[in-house]
Amino acid sequence: MQLRIDPGRVAGARRLAATIVDPVEAFIETHSTVAVERAALRLLGMNGAAEDGVPHANRFVDDLPSEVLAQGAVRAVGALVAETGHSPATLAERGLLPSSVACGAVPEAAARAVLKPYVAEALNRIDARRAERAALLARLPQLPPPLLYVIVASGDIYEDRTAAVAAAEAGAQIIAVIRSTGQSLLDFVPEGATTEGFGGTYATQANFAIMREALDTVSERLGRYVMLTNYASGLCMPEIAALAALERLDMLLNDSMYGILFRDINMKRTFVDQHFSRMLNARSGIVINTGEDNYLTTADAVEQAPAVLASQFINEEFAHRAGLPDAQIGLGDAYEIDPDLEDGFLYAVAQAQLARQLFPDAPLKYMPPTKHMTGDIFKGHLIDALFNLTSVMTKQTIHLCGMPTEAIHTPFLGDRALSLENARYVMTTARHFGDEIEFKPGGIVERRAQEVLRESHELLERVAERGLMASIETGFFADVRRSPNGGRGFDGVFERDACYWNPFEDALSP
Amino acid sequence: MSRYVKPYGDTLDDGKVQLSFTLPMDWSEAADEAARRLVVAMGFGDVTVAEGRSIASGFSFFVVYASTPASVDLAALAAPAARVAKLTMEQIDALIRESVRRKIRVAGACIGTDAHTVGIDAILNMKGYRGDYGLERYKEFETFNLGSQVSIERLVEFVKEERIDAILVSQVVTQKGSDVQNFTALGELLEAEGLRDRVLLIAGGPRMTNLLANELGYDAGFGRGTLPSEVAAFIATRFAERQTVRQ
Numbered sequence: 001m002q003l004r005i006d007p008g009r010v011a012g013a014r015r016l017a018a019t020i021v022d023p024v025e026a027f028i029e030t031h032s033t034v035a036v037e038r039a040a041l042r043l044l045g046m047n048g049a050a051e052d053g054v055p056h057a058n059r060f061v062d063d064l065p066s067e068v069l070a071q072g073a074v075r076a077v078g079a080l081v082a083e084t085g086h087s088p089a090t091l092a093e094r095g096l097l098p099s100s101v102a103c104g105a106v107p108e109a110a111a112r113a114v115l116k117p118y119v120a121e122a123l124n125r126i127d128a129r130r131a132e133r134a135a136l137l138a139r140l141p142q143l144p145p146p147l148l149y150v151i152v153a154s155g156d157i158y159e160d161r162t163a164a165v166a167a168a169e170a171g172a173q174i175i176a177v178i179r180s181t182g183q184s185l186l187d188f189v190p191e192g193a194t195t196e197g198f199g200g201t202y203a204t205q206a207n208f209a210i211m212r213e214a215l216d217t218v219s220e221r222l223g224r225y226v227m228l229t230n231y232a233s234g235l236c237m238p239e240i241a242a243l244a245a246l247e248r249l250d251m252l253l254n255d256s257m258y259g260i261l262f263r264d265i266n267m268k269r270t271f272v273d274q275h276f277s278r279m280l281n282a283r284s285g286i287v288i289n290t291g292e293d294n295y296l297t298t299a300d301a302v303e304q305a306p307a308v309l310a311s312q313f314i315n316e317e318f319a320h321r322a323g324l325p326d327a328q329i330g331l332g333d334a335y336e337i338d339p340d341l342e343d344g345f346l347y348a349v350a351q352a353q354l355a356r357q358l359f360p361d362a363p364l365k366y367m368p369p370t371k372h373m374t375g376d377i378f379k380g381h382l383i384d385a386l387f388n389l390t391s392v393m394t395k396q397t398i399h400l401c402g403m404p405t406e407a408i409h410t411p412f413l414g415d416r417a418l419s420l421e422n423a424r425y426v427m428t429t430a431r432h433f434g435d436e437i438e439f440k441p442g443g444i445v446e447r448r449a450q451e452v453l454r455e456s457h458e459l460l461e462r463v464a465e466r467g468l469m470a471s472i473e474t475g476f477f478a479d480v481r482r483s484p485n486g487g488r489g490f491d492g493v494f495e496r497d498a499c500y501w502n503p504f505e506d507a508l509s510p
Numbered sequence: 511m512s513r514y515v516k517p518y519g520d521t522l523d524d525g526k527v528q529l530s531f532t533l534p535m536d537w538s539e540a541a542d543e544a545a546r547r548l549v550v551a552m553g554f555g556d557v558t559v560a561e562g563r564s565i566a567s568g569f570s571f572f573v574v575y576a577s578t579p580a581s582v583d584l585a586a587l588a589a590p591a592a593r594v595a596k597l598t599m600e601q602i603d604a605l606i607r608e609s610v611r612r613k614i615r616v617a618g619a620c621i622g623t624d625a626h627t628v629g630i631d632a633i634l635n636m637k638g639y640r641g642d643y644g645l646e647r648y649k650e651f652e653t654f655n656l657g658s659q660v661s662i663e664r665l666v667e668f669v670k671e672e673r674i675d676a677i678l679v680s681q682v683v684t685q686k687g688s689d690v691q692n693f694t695a696l697g698e699l700l701e702a703e704g705l706r707d708r709v710l711l712i713a714g715g716p717r718m719t720n721l722l723a724n725e726l727g728y729d730a731g732f733g734r735g736t737l738p739s740e741v742a743a744f745i746a747t748r749f750a751e752r753q754t755v756r757q
Contacts, residue, residue: 166566182622185659264657297628300637371628374734375716407716407734414532417565479635 078111184234368402
């Protein structure tokens with residue numbers, strides 16, 4: 001089942017994506033953010049929070065004079081460790097702050113040398129977690145893709161754990177813990193196990209560990225590895241990537257532009273943060289999931305199809321620059337076409353198959369219908385069935401199961417079971433359907449795919465000409481306009497001093 | 511005059527309903543019986559457990575059919591929708607031009623931490639919803655879409671600064687009453703700032719009803735499937751009425 005597409009145009013789109021990303025990468029290389037610095041501190045062992053709930057990493061970074069921060073927060077830690085002989089973790093616990101250090105009093109070489117074992121330990125721990133995952137996957141193999149992915153979102157990590165185990169037993173292969181609404185706008189990572197959230201559960205290191213342990217137990221019982229997902233998005237992207245690496249999460253939602261467009265997070269902040277978090281993801285073997293589905297939920301899916309593809313090319317290019325191999329780039333798409341549109345199913349198949357062919361080694365993430373889901377759970381279940389069919393036909397890899405009760409409430413335990421049954425039924429009964437059929441040459445599906453590729457190429461041309469930041473400012477993506485120095489988190493972006501030092505960047509840079 | 515209605519299965523007044531639910535117990539025949547008794551305890555008669563099965567260890571799922579003895583008197587109902595006479599975009603623009611004689615300034619926002627802008631976008635964006643143009647397209651509305659995760663303080667500040675006439679607030683996430691808290695807080699803040707009487711305050715969201723909105727002290731509430739022109743007609747008609755009263 002192959003669509004005939006022009007390979008020259010595909011290569012052209014990739015060249016344009018490289019042209020678009022180049023100047024942004026140049027900006028990234030000369031800048032850092034408070035979130036990148038905090039992630040580095042967390043990797044050095046400065047986790048945890050003071051009694052007032054302020055994380056040690058935040059307090060430390062906030063306390064640095066800007067000219068010291070410009071050299072990298074790690075350097076200040078090195079100076080303190082060299083001076084006091086305490087570990088970074090002990091410094092944080094005792095509340096020893098950089099203000100007590102005369103900057104420059106400790107020679108740079110000494111600061112670097114004293115941190116060497118801590119940097120090595122952090123990287124070893126990440127590598128060990130990755131090796132652990134590989135061993136588990138070899139011993140407890142997953143069922144073939146599409147990998148069924150469901151969300152839990154009760155707000156209480158212990159209820160989420162019950163729901164996740166039940167979902168795994170009902171066939172789920174990936175569990176995502178939806179975050180509390182609004183966490184993306186917090187400029188710190190909350191601490192501890194949490195039992196109260198709105199529309200989701202806070203992403204914290206403790207919550208990650210609770211869920212990981214429960215899923216490891218159920219994986220052993222079921223004889224197949226169940227994956228865990230969270231969100232490296234919002235203002236704490238790099239820190240979440242660091243904590244996820246340490247707690248062996250398997251996937252993270254991580255998009256190069258989502259926060260800018262849909263959360264009004266400053267674009268410079270987002271670009272710098274996504275780069276560092278993706279380098280961490282690359283090292284930890286975490287598969288990223290990009291957020292192209294959001295273009296479709298806020299605007300018409302048929303019209304926005306070229307923007308989805310353009311965003312996939314851009315996300316792919318940014319990911320490559322951070323060292324992510326194709327096998328870790330879960331590019332997103334969604335089944336969001338108006339159910340009343342004649343041949344809408346054909347358009348959905350065209351888009352999904354186009355992505356499959358253009359990104360053959362990427363574990364594509366396919367998102368379910370949400371925009372056209374109403375309180376009619378019966379119709380919703382039926383739309384989800386066609387979504388499931390599209391996914392198995394076009395060999396999508398990560399399949400977020402649609403809920404019949406989408407648009408009513410965060411899923412009930414029973415909703416998840418019904419949804420998983422729907423997916424399992426459709427994907428079993430139609431497992432090799434895609435291998436058995438051919439697209440009619442020049443037919444509706446093929447023409448639609450060619451049209452989407454052509455328009456996507458045109459969109460990339462316009463973006464390349466104008467520049468990515470200026471294009472976002474003009475509203476090229478999702479009809480949303482954002483200015484380069486506007487939005488949340490801009491005050492946390494800073495230019496690097498010539499002697500900026502981040503040992504993790506040095507170790508992780510591709 | 512009373513007019514009682516009951517659910518209709520295949521015969522008038524048979525009272526048939528379908529229920530489905532999950533029980534936190536392993537499935538067995540005893541679990542089916544537990545489901546049946548539960549539905550009897552709810553007051554239903556003629557209970558049939560059509561389906562009962564395990565969905566995970568410690569959880570089972572049921573589909574049950576039953577008859578309810580309850581009925582409702584339609585004559586005693588009061589759930590007025592916030593609908594006014596249906597008007598086209600051109601008629602609404604004309605009404606504002608002739609009766610209000612200035613543009614009506616409308617601000618929309620998803621308040622609190624809610625990030626779901628689908629509803630507010632459908633009502634405000636030029637493109638609209640189901641072929642019905644959004645308020646941005648109207649000549650006589652000046653619209654401001656503040657987007658998602660807008661704090662109520664910022665919204666009220668904006669209303670004051672921009673002399674907003676009508677506020678559309680949307681909430682999709684309804685977990686644990688967060689929507690009601692936010693809606694209420696906004697109403698109270700407007701009241702405290704002395705702005706409440708000056709503005710039309712309209713609530714929206716998939717679970718919103720006009721009845722609930724009125725209980726929250728809002729002028730109107732619009733739920734799922736609402737078209738932009740319905741909201742536009744409501745705003746225009748109310749402002750035209752206010753103008754008439756003043757004259």
